[in-house]
Amino acid sequence: MNEIARVSDFDVKDYLRLNLMPHFMCPGCGHGIALRSLLWAVHELGIDRNRLAVVCGIGCSGRTGAYVDANTFHTTHGRPLAFATGLKLARPDLTVVVITGDGDCLAIGGNHLIHACRRNLDITCLMLNNEIYGMTGGQVSPTTTATRVTSTTPTGNAEPTFDACKLADAAGASFVGREVTRQAPALKNLIRAAIEHDGFSFVEVMSDCTEIYGRKNELGESPEMILSQKSDMVPDGLGNAPDQPFRPNRMATGILARHARPEYGRTYRERSAELRAGTEG
Amino acid sequence: MSSSLHSLQGNKACALAAIAAGCRFFAGYPITPSSEIAEQMSRELPRVDGVFVQMEDEIASLAAVIGASLGGSKAMTATSGPGFSLMQENLGFAAMTEVPCVIINVMRGGPSTGMPTKPAQGDIMQARWGTHGDHPIIVVAPASVQEVYAETIRAFNLSERFRVPVVVLYDQIIAHLIETVELPPKDSIHTVERKWASGTEEGFKPYAETDDLVPVMARPGDGHRLHVTGLTHTEDGFPTQKPDLASRALNRILDKIERNRAEIDKVEQIETADAGTVIVAVGIAARAARRAVQTLRGEGIRAGLVRPVTLWPFPDEALRAATANARNVLVPEMNAGQLIHEVQRVVGGRARVSGLNRVDGEPIPPAAIAQKVRELVADE
Ligand SMILES: Cc1ncc(C[n+]2csc(CCOP(=O)(O)OP(=O)(O)O)c2C)c(N)n1
Ligand code: SF4
Numbered sequence: 001m002n003e004i005a006r007v008s009d010f011d012v013k014d015y016l017r018l019n020l021m022p023h024f025m026c027p028g029c030g031h032g033i034a035l036r037s038l039l040w041a042v043h044e045l046g047i048d049r050n051r052l053a054v055v056c057g058i059g060c061s062g063r064t065g066a067y068v069d070a071n072t073f074h075t076t077h078g079r080p081l082a083f084a085t086g087l088k089l090a091r092p093d094l095t096v097v098v099i100t101g102d103g104d105c106l107a108i109g110g111n112h113l114i115h116a117c118r119r120n121l122d123i124t125c126l127m128l129n130n131e132i133y134g135m136t137g138g139q140v141s142p143t144t145t146a147t148r149v150t151s152t153t154p155t156g157n158a159e160p161t162f163d164a165c166k167l168a169d170a171a172g173a174s175f176v177g178r179e180v181t182r183q184a185p186a187l188k189n190l191i192r193a194a195i196e197h198d199g200f201s202f203v204e205v206m207s208d209c210t211e212i213y214g215r216k217n218e219l220g221e222s223p224e225m226i227l228s229q230k231s232d233m234v235p236d237g238l239g240n241a242p243d244q245p246f247r248p249n250r251m252a253t254g255i256l257a258r259h260a261r262p263e264y265g266r267t268y269r270e271r272s273a274e275l276r277a278g279t280e281g
Numbered sequence: 282m283s284s285s286l287h288s289l290q291g292n293k294a295c296a297l298a299a300i301a302a303g304c305r306f307f308a309g310y311p312i313t314p315s316s317e318i319a320e321q322m323s324r325e326l327p328r329v330d331g332v333f334v335q336m337e338d339e340i341a342s343l344a345a346v347i348g349a350s351l352g353g354s355k356a357m358t359a360t361s362g363p364g365f366s367l368m369q370e371n372l373g374f375a376a377m378t379e380v381p382c383v384i385i386n387v388m389r390g391g392p393s394t395g396m397p398t399k400p401a402q403g404d405i406m407q408a409r410w411g412t413h414g415d416h417p418i419i420v421v422a423p424a425s426v427q428e429v430y431a432e433t434i435r436a437f438n439l440s441e442r443f444r445v446p447v448v449v450l451y452d453q454i455i456a457h458l459i460e461t462v463e464l465p466p467k468d469s470i471h472t473v474e475r476k477w478a479s480g481t482e483e484g485f486k487p488y489a490e491t492d493d494l495v496p497v498m499a500r501p502g503d504g505h506r507l508h509v510t511g512l513t514h515t516e517d518g519f520p521t522q523k524p525d526l527a528s529r530a531l532n533r534i535l536d537k538i539e540r541n542r543a544e545i546d547k548v549e550q551i552e553t554a555d556a557g558t559v560i561v562a563v564g565i566a567a568r569a570a571r572r573a574v575q576t577l578r579g580e581g582i583r584a585g586l587v588r589p590v591t592l593w594p595f596p597d598e599a600l601r602a603a604t605a606n607a608r609n610v611l612v613p614e615m616n617a618g619q620l621i622h623e624v625q626r627v628v629g630g631r632a633r634v635s636g637l638n639r640v641d642g643e644p645i646p647p648a649a650i651a652q653k654v655r656e657l658v659a660d661e
Contacts, residue, residue: 082341086348272327
């Protein structure tokens with residue numbers, strides 16, 4: 001028995017649509033580890049997959065949802081949080097997980113992210129941050145590290161980048177965390193805590209686009225990219241190095257913020273029930 | 282219970298009709314002249330255990346509506362021109378994924394911010410062709426507050442029946458007009474419920490070709506774990522790029538509307554049996570045209586009116602029949618000429634087609650229509 005099998009009876013194959021295999025991700029793409037970690041968390045939490053809804057945007061990140069044997073929605077670019085808002089408000093009984101990319105979530109969907117954070121519905125948002133637009137062939141993203149080359153920044157990225165977790169925290173997300181794909185068990189634990197959290201949870205998963213981003217910037221093959229996460233990350237919420245003007249190389253991981261805020265859907269339903277009781281009485 | 286008479290504003294009638302049709306979810310973003318619908322829904326929905334949410338923009342609004350509908354709620358949004366433009370991508374998504382939803386578009390002058398408080402009919406083509414690609418759509422165009430009530434209910438029923446987004450299109454005058462409306466007793470209102478799959482059927486295909494071309498829907502939580510994607514998909518819901526499967530998938534969603542037109546079409550015709558001049562108009566312009574027909578008939582001029590209540594798909598057959606003996610067709614509309622293109626396509630050289638257009642934020646008065654018809658007749 002291998003290590004994983006001993007500590008857990010989780011078999012990712014139980015949660016995948018195996019008839020869709022082989023999947024279309026490139027070899028070494030970090031999105032697979034992120035997906036596996038999500039399913040592992042779902043397994044540990046004992047979530048009935050009939051009651052699991054995975055809502056995705058558009059991008060390589062957005063294509064991961066289809067492989068999950070649950071209720072899966074592949075929506076429009078940047079809008080999965082808005083779709084999920086309607087779904088969760090209409091169906092509070094479902095566990096709603098959004099999988100989105102850095103472009104999907106922070107560029108075209110930035111407005112929806114900040115308002116989803118503020119609204120605080122019980123949705124878990126996994127943003128797979130590979131610092132690039134993978135699906136469209138490697139254009140710059142709001143999270144591309146400064147100076148790196150992309151197909152639309154031929155002289156190196158000169159724009160400052162977002163710290164997505166700080167953004168989510170500032171916008172009101174009641175749970176914020178970040179983890180690297182190198183640490184799949186830690187990532188699983190973080191996603192698990194995020195799903196368990198009652199309110200909007202934002203999880204930034206440091207993924208890697210080996211094929212396009214890695215190649216263009218000579219970041220090495222998948223193992224090198226994943227291992228580089230070690231030097232780039234500071235475990236357990238120690239905070240970012242304050243002297244980094246652009247994307248901080250040293251980013252905090254783990255649970256970065258947790259606030260007790262009323263979950264919006266419940267608040268709305270409670271008030272509606274009070275209103276109905278008042279009019280009937 | 283019997284019907285009751287109420288003095289209602291168009292937008293309020295729309296909201297009350299939505300609730301009566303079973304709408305339990307509204308997501309929207311305020312915009313004149315549609316905002317009263319959102320305001321009314323925010324008051325009504327909590328009373329019937331529904332949900333109102335004001336989203337951050339119109340893109341999010343329609344996305345949330347589609348999400349709620351996929352969850353099983355009858356859902357709608359309301360907007361006006363600029364907001365309707367923002368909804369177009371998701372409108373295409375709803376058409377492609379066959380998600381029932383109702384979109385109210387109270388037209389205002391355009392392009393751009395145009396004239397927010399003035400009436401216009403500039404979205405006739407946007408309602409049909411606004412999103413990218415060939416797509417199915419149903420658009421209904423009420424012309425009175427009473428009809429706003431009836432057509433909003435019908436919009437929900439058509440949307441649920443055919444799994445297609447339905448647009449209710451009217452202008453600012455009808456939105457803000459207060460008219461006496463007869464509200465039918467609640468138990469007499471016919472509502473259509475979605476066909477749901479049971480969660481136990483083996484080999485269930487969420488986009489299977491049924492006899493009427495409308496697939497049965499599966500509700501999350503019931504057991505079928507379906508995949509919904511805006512990508513061209515096969516009967517099982519997963520993406521395909523195979524030419525034969527792709528054309529089949531697109532043609533089915535187009536055909537489900539075309540082949541079921543008997544259930545969808547609705548046209549009002551006035552004095553068209555012997556009409557030498559047929560007026561074709563919708564909304565407030567059609568009301569002016571109705572008055573013009575009365576005036577002209579009084580003068581012995583054989584004028585008639587064709588008013589598409591179901592505006593899209595366009596009532597080709599009814600118009601063809603109504604214009605069989607006509608020498609002139611007049612299309613008065615509050616835009617620079619949109620409806621006239623469809624009329625020309627149908628009438629196609631058999632009669633002279635003329636337009637009467639106004640783009641200054643004012644309605645077209647009956648007298649202007651009557652005068653134009655007199656000129657056309659004199660010129661025959
Ligand atoms: C409205 C719209 N604009 C642009 C696109 C093209 N597009 C598809 S995916 C994508 C970017 C995806 O990047 P990201 O969200 O970072 O995901 P990744 O592919 O890197 O996982 C873009 C711009 C689109 N599908 N829709
Ligand atoms: S292009 Fe990049 S992000 Fe997309 S699957 Fe390949 S490695 Fe992953």
